[in-house]
Amino acid sequence: MDIQQIYKPVEADLLRVKETLRKAGAAEGASGHEHMAEMLEHVLDVGGKHVRPAITLLASKFHPHDDKLPVLMGTAVELLHIATLVHDDTIDKAEVRRGRPTVSSLWGKDVALLVGDYIFAKSATYVCDTQNVRVIRTFAETIMELSAGQLKEYMAAYDWQQTRDHYWKRIFGKTASLFSTAAETGAILGDAPENEVQALKSYGYNLGMAFQVIDDILDFEGSQTVVGKPVGNDLAQGTLTLPAIVFMERHPKDESIKAFFEDNGNQEKCQVAIDKIREASNMAEAHRIANGLCDTAKNALNILPISPARKSLLTLADYVCDRNL
Amino acid sequence: MDIQQIYKPVEADLLRVKETLRKAGAAEGASGHEHMAEMLEHVLDVGGKHVRPAITLLASKFHPHDDKLPVLMGTAVELLHIATLVHDDTIDKAEVRRGRPTVSSLWGKDVALLVGDYIFAKSATYVCDTQNVRVIRTFAETIMELSAGQLKEYMAAYDWQQTRDHYWKRIFGKTASLFSTAAETGAILGDAPENEVQALKSYGYNLGMAFQVIDDILDFEGSQTVVGKPVGNDLAQGTLTLPAIVFMERHPKDESIKAFFEDNGNQEKCQVAIDKIREASNMAEAHRIANGLCDTAKNALNILPISPARKSLLTLADYVCDRNL
Numbered sequence: 001m002d003i004q005q006i007y008k009p010v011e012a013d014l015l016r017v018k019e020t021l022r023k024a025g026a027a028e029g030a031s032g033h034e035h036m037a038e039m040l041e042h043v044l045d046v047g048g049k050h051v052r053p054a055i056t057l058l059a060s061k062f063h064p065h066d067d068k069l070p071v072l073m074g075t076a077v078e079l080l081h082i083a084t085l086v087h088d089d090t091i092d093k094a095e096v097r098r099g100r101p102t103v104s105s106l107w108g109k110d111v112a113l114l115v116g117d118y119i120f121a122k123s124a125t126y127v128c129d130t131q132n133v134r135v136i137r138t139f140a141e142t143i144m145e146l147s148a149g150q151l152k153e154y155m156a157a158y159d160w161q162q163t164r165d166h167y168w169k170r171i172f173g174k175t176a177s178l179f180s181t182a183a184e185t186g187a188i189l190g191d192a193p194e195n196e197v198q199a200l201k202s203y204g205y206n207l208g209m210a211f212q213v214i215d216d217i218l219d220f221e222g223s224q225t226v227v228g229k230p231v232g233n234d235l236a237q238g239t240l241t242l243p244a245i246v247f248m249e250r251h252p253k254d255e256s257i258k259a260f261f262e263d264n265g266n267q268e269k270c271q272v273a274i275d276k277i278r279e280a281s282n283m284a285e286a287h288r289i290a291n292g293l294c295d296t297a298k299n300a301l302n303i304l305p306i307s308p309a310r311k312s313l314l315t316l317a318d319y320v321c322d323r324n325l
Numbered sequence: 326m327d328i329q330q331i332y333k334p335v336e337a338d339l340l341r342v343k344e345t346l347r348k349a350g351a352a353e354g355a356s357g358h359e360h361m362a363e364m365l366e367h368v369l370d371v372g373g374k375h376v377r378p379a380i381t382l383l384a385s386k387f388h389p390h391d392d393k394l395p396v397l398m399g400t401a402v403e404l405l406h407i408a409t410l411v412h413d414d415t416i417d418k419a420e421v422r423r424g425r426p427t428v429s430s431l432w433g434k435d436v437a438l439l440v441g442d443y444i445f446a447k448s449a450t451y452v453c454d455t456q457n458v459r460v461i462r463t464f465a466e467t468i469m470e471l472s473a474g475q476l477k478e479y480m481a482a483y484d485w486q487q488t489r490d491h492y493w494k495r496i497f498g499k500t501a502s503l504f505s506t507a508a509e510t511g512a513i514l515g516d517a518p519e520n521e522v523q524a525l526k527s528y529g530y531n532l533g534m535a536f537q538v539i540d541d542i543l544d545f546e547g548s549q550t551v552v553g554k555p556v557g558n559d560l561a562q563g564t565l566t567l568p569a570i571v572f573m574e575r576h577p578k579d580e581s582i583k584a585f586f587e588d589n590g591n592q593e594k595c596q597v598a599i600d601k602i603r604e605a606s607n608m609a610e611a612h613r614i615a616n617g618l619c620d621t622a623k624n625a626l627n628i629l630p631i632s633p634a635r636k637s638l639l640t641l642a643d644y645v646c647d648r649n650l
Contacts, residue, residue, distance in 0.1 A: 032494065033473045035480045087442065091435040110416040113438055114476040117412065120445060121468035128462035136461055137453035143446035148358040151439040155360045169357060 001322065003049055006315050009308040010057035013067065017053045017074040024079070024122065039103060039115045043082060046098050053078045055182045055207070055316070059200045060190030061309035069189040072126045076139065077182045079123035084146050084178075086116040091154065092237075127185075135185045142181040149173015157238035158261045164245055171212040172205075179208025199300045203313060206297035211320050213290040216241035220278050232274035238264060243286045247277045250285075294321040326647070328374055331640050334633040335382035338392065342378045342399040349404070349447065364428060364440045368407060371423050378403045380507040380532070380641070384525045385515030386634035394514040397451045401464065402507045404448035409471050409503075411441040416479065417562075452510075460510045467506040474498015482563035485583045489570055496537040497530075504533025524625045528638060531622035536645050538615040541566035545603050557599035563589060568611045572602045575610075619646040 007014055025041035053074030060070035088094075089102040090112040096102065104112035120143060127139045152170045156162060183204025187197040219234045220243050234241050235257070244257060256276050260269040276282075294317045304310050332339055350366035378399030385395035413419075414427040415437040421427065429437035445468060452464045477495045481487060508529025512522040544559045545568050559566050560582070569582060581601050585594040601607075619642045629635050 028473075033476075035476055036473050087438055091438065109434065110479060111476065113412055113416065114472045114479065117442075117445065117472035118469055118476070120442065121465050121472065124449065124465035125462060125469070128458060128465055131458050133453060133456050133458060133461070136458070137450060140446050140449035140453055144443055144450070147439045147442035147446065148353075148361050151360055151436065151443070152358075154435060154439065 001315065001319050003051075003319060006312045006319060007054050007058075009061055009312050010054060013057045013071050013074070014050060014054055016071045017057070017078065018050065020071070020075045020126075021078060024075075036115070036118055039107065039111065040119070042100070042106070043086060043103060043115065043119070046100060048098060050078060051211075051316070051320075052081055052178060052182045055179065055204060055313070056186035058309045058313050058316075059183045059186030059192075059204070062187070062196060062304060062307065063191045065189065065191040069130050069132070070186050072129045073135065073185050073189055074182075076123045076126035077178065077185070079119055079126065080139070080143065080146075081178060083116050083119035083123060084150075086112055086119060088150065090116070091150070130189060132189060135188055138181055138185060142177050145173045145177035149175075149177065153239060156240070158264055160240065160248075160258045160261045162240045162245065164242070164249075167240070167242055167245055168209070171209060171216075175212040175215075176205050176208030179211065180205040183207075196304060199303050202300040203297045203317075206293045206300065207317055207320060210290050210293035210297060210317070213242050213286065213293065214320060214323065217243060217283065217286050217290065220274070221283060232270070232277070235260070235274055235277070236270050242289065243277050243282055244273075246285045246289075247279070247282045250282065251276075291321055294318070326640065326644050328376075328644065331637050331644060332375075332379050332383075334386060334637050335379060338382045338396050338399070339375060339379055341396045342382070342403065343375065345396070345400045345451075346403060349400075361440070361443055364432065364436070365444070367425070367431070368411060368428060368440065368444070371425060373423060375403060376536075376641070376645075377406055377503060377507045380504065380529060380638075381511035383634045383638050383641075384508045384511030384517075384529070387512070387521060387629060387632065388516045390514065390516040394455050394457070395511050397454045398460065398510050398514055399507075401448045401451035402503065402510075404444055404451065405464070405468065405471075406503060408441050408444035408448060409475075411437055411444060413475065415441070416475070455514060457514060460513055463506055463510060467502050470498045470502035474500075474502065478564060481565070483586045483589055485565065485573075485586045487565045487570065489567070489574075492565070492567055492570055493534070496534060496541075500537040500540075501530050501533030504536065505530040508532075521629060524628050527625040528622045528642075531618045531625065532642055532645060535615050535618035535622065535642070538567050538611065538618060539645060539648060542568060542608065542611050542615065545599070546608060557595070557602070560585075560599055560602070561595050567614065568602050568607055569598075571610045571614075572604070572607045575607065576601075616646055619643070 021044050025037050025044050028037040028040055056074040056077050057070050085097060086103050089097055090104040090109050094102050095105045103115050124139065127136050149170055149172065152173060156166065156170065180201050184197060184201035187200040192200065216234060219241065220232055222231065230236070235244055238261065248257060254276065256273040260266060260273045263269055297317045298314050301310055301313055346369050350362050350369050353362040353365055381399040381402050382395050410422060411428050414422055415429040415434050419427050420430045428440050449464065452461050474495055474497065477498060481491065481495065505526055509522060509526035512525040517525065541559060544566065545557055547556065555561070560569055563586065573582060579601065581598040585591060585598045588594055622642045623639050626635055626638055
């Protein structure tokens with residue numbers, strides 16, 4: 001499955017989003033913020049799949065509307081995503097993102113903090129240009145969800161007593177909130193009636209949850225060469241994800257994870273826990289849950305008229321569930 | 326001069342702002358963000374003079390309007406100020422703010438980063454509640470100015486080749502932009518005609534510039550017991566402020582500051598530079614500039630009708646220029 005094929009109905013608009021992002025750095029230089037311009041150009045000149053703006057654009061395609069608005073919104077959604085990456089990489093002490101050195105590794109944590117703040121605010125200006133107050137407010141609330149979600153993950157590190165419920169709340173905040181907003185705002189700016197807005201929001205929410213679950217599965221399944229990180233990296237860093245929670249549900253008396261979290265420098269205990277979590281039946285259960293979320297996402301689209309955009313959103317859900325990268 | 330007396334015309338509204346701020350932390354707990362609630366309560370339960378929201382409220386008082394709107398905006402302006410303090414304290418490694426330990430000293434830099442992000446977004450939700458897109462956009466641009474201003478200061482550390490022009494741009498970003506926005510948005514939401522909006526914006530801009538210049542003067546003039554920081558702390562940290570720039574303008578051949586900046590661990594060289602900057606004629610010139618900015622702020626109000634709010638804004642400008650704290 002080729003992602004560009006899925007994006008076909010919004011190909012031209014997505015190009016406009018990418019072009020706006022590319023030029024955003026240069027614009028800052030012109031307004032007297034030379035240092036900021038240099039750093040923005042570094043951050044914005046990256047690849048990536050642009051899945052969030054693509055969702056915004058596709059969600060807008062069901063009714064006649066002003067084409068400019070979803071492009072502005074798609075730009076904002078991608079910029080917001082980039083701002084969170086800049087701050088997350090700072091917290092995680094990540095050295096590399098998409099093959100390039102991170103802002104914090106090049107210029108330090110303090111600069112990364114300010115550059116992230118700037119991109120947050122910059123993303124909001126694109127939302128403001130839509131002139132739609134409902135969309136602007138949803139966007140601000142999403143930034144709150146994103147930072148609260150990251151804080152939850154941070155505070156829950158090395159806490160082995162977490163349930164699925166904790167996990168769902170956490171990944172809603174850090175991932176699904178933005179997917180949900182990407183779809184919802186696209187629908188609103190695409191002049192969709194309220195029931196379709198809610199359907200597309202639900203699609204975005206469930207797709208975002210599935211996206212994060214798959215990410216967390218790949219962390220255990222992928223080989224280091226494909227994922228670029230050692231297998232079980234999340235657990236090693238003290239983050240409890242769905243495969244680990246499924247394992248604990250199925251083996252309530254097994255204390256491997258507890259043993260590692262209570263002695264978290266211990267590589268041997270870490271490996272024992274990882275090997276147990278990776279056991280086939282645990283991973284199958286996690287996959288079953290991810291597939292269920294993808295199905296819920298797809299079913300939410302039932303009320304929408306059959307169209308190329310709907311077909312793309314359906315295929316995108318399959319793509320997310322099948323991705324092995 | 327008593328600041329509460331100056332705030333008299335907006336006393337009731339300012340109480341509503343403070344009440345909203347006090348309750349903001351608790352509201353987060355109710356929405357499932359318990360950790361965030363705890364940290365917000367710590368950050369928001371502080372004193373402070375609330376000069377920025379007072380400006381918003383006073384600027385709104387010239388025409389009949391919906392009272393709720395400036396209260397929402399005042400709350401947003403103070404929250405935004407608090408968000409920048411949380412991030413600035415993180416960068417400056419400050420241990421204490423207004424007599425209380427900072428977020429970064431209590432919970433670490435990573436948490437402070439996320440809490441600051443959350444407060445930025447939270448402040449934006451209050452602005453959204455005004456439903457005024459012009460005001461929302463101005464607010465987003467102000468966040469960009471604030472972070473770009475901080476970045477300028479950060480990047481310019483220990484650079485002795487800075488002129489007044491660099492200094493003006495830097496302090497506009499880090500301080501005057503928010504004062505300007507506080508006044509401008511108050512005027513807009515107070516239904517003022519455009520010429521009065523511009524007059525109040527100019528008042529806010531010049532008052533904010535004066536406010537920062539006085540801050541920078543006090544850093545050299547205050548005694549450690551009053552200011553709570555050692556005299557010349559800015560210079561010691563590599564930040565070149567107006568008194569230092571005035572000194573360099575008046576003594577272009579003196580290389581005391583250059584000598585210290587090029588050997589920045591050297592306390593003796595630091596003290597030599599501080600003593601030279603503190604010389605009476607340099608400080609008198611810096612004061613003259615601050616007074617000029619205050620006068621410009623006051624003159625901007627000439628076109629406004631005589632009223633208690635106008636009188637308060639005029640007195641506030643005198644208060645800012647005379648403050649010795």
